[in-house]
Amino acid sequence: MDVFRSPPFATYCLFAAGLCVLLILVDSAGGGARASSKTTPNKEDAGTVSKGAKVVTEDPEQVARVMRAHRNALANIVPFLIVTFLYVVLGASKSWVLGLCGTFAAMRVVHALAYIKGVQPWRTISFAIGQTCTGIAVVQVIRAALALG
Numbered sequence: 001m002d003v004f005r006s007p008p009f010a011t012y013c014l015f016a017a018g019l020c021v022l023l024i025l026v027d028s029a030g031g032g033a034r035a036s037s038k039t040t041p042n043k044e045d046a047g048t049v050s051k052g053a054k055v056v057t058e059d060p061e062q063v064a065r066v067m068r069a070h071r072n073a074l075a076n077i078v079p080f081l082i083v084t085f086l087y088v089v090l091g092a093s094k095s096w097v098l099g100l101c102g103t104f105a106a107m108r109v110v111h112a113l114a115y116i117k118g119v120q121p122w123r124t125i126s127f128a129i130g131q132t133c134t135g136i137a138v139v140q141v142i143r144a145a146l147a148l149g
Contacts, residue, residue, distance in 0.1 A: 007094040012084060015101035019077050019108065026073050026112050030066040037063055069115035073108060076130060080104055083137045090144035104133040 003009055037060040040046050040053040059067065084104075088097060107130040114123035 003089055008088050008092050008097045011094055011097045012088045012101060015105050016081050018105055019081065022108060022112065023073055023077060026070045029116060030063065030070055033063045033066045039063065065118065066116055069112050072115065073112055077108060080134045080137065083134060083141055086141045087137050087144065090141060090148065092140065100133050100137055104130050
């Protein structure tokens with residue numbers, strides 16, 4: 001069977017696209033926070049796209065928080081997508097892909113919201129569960145690769 005036309009790969013693709021949308025939304029939230037604070041780190045933006053914004057060398061707390069949430073999402077989503085892609089190529093079942101991707105995606109949404117809003121312990125819990133999904137995918141890749149070798 002062609003792995004790129006399989007149900008596990010299609011499932012992976014849907015979640016990969018959804019996680020990309022999440023990254024775009026969190027990035028957009030950073031722009032919204034910056035607009036609300038009427039600040040910009042770039043002098044050229046204060047005269048064009050952010051007319052009247054104050055040029056700052058340090059982001060206001062809410063802008064910095066959203067930017068940290070985006071950095072965290074990026075740092076966790078990219079490795080998850082890479083290792084899960086490898087798992088799919090090595091023969092993951094649709095149920096495994098659905099379980100790992102569904103749990104990971106849900107936890108990344110919860111984590112982004114909890115990070116932006118400053119809500120604990122949900123931020124830590126969702127981060128830990130997402131990391132566990134990545135760890136499980138790594139173990140599955142190693143198991144599948146060793147079985148083929």
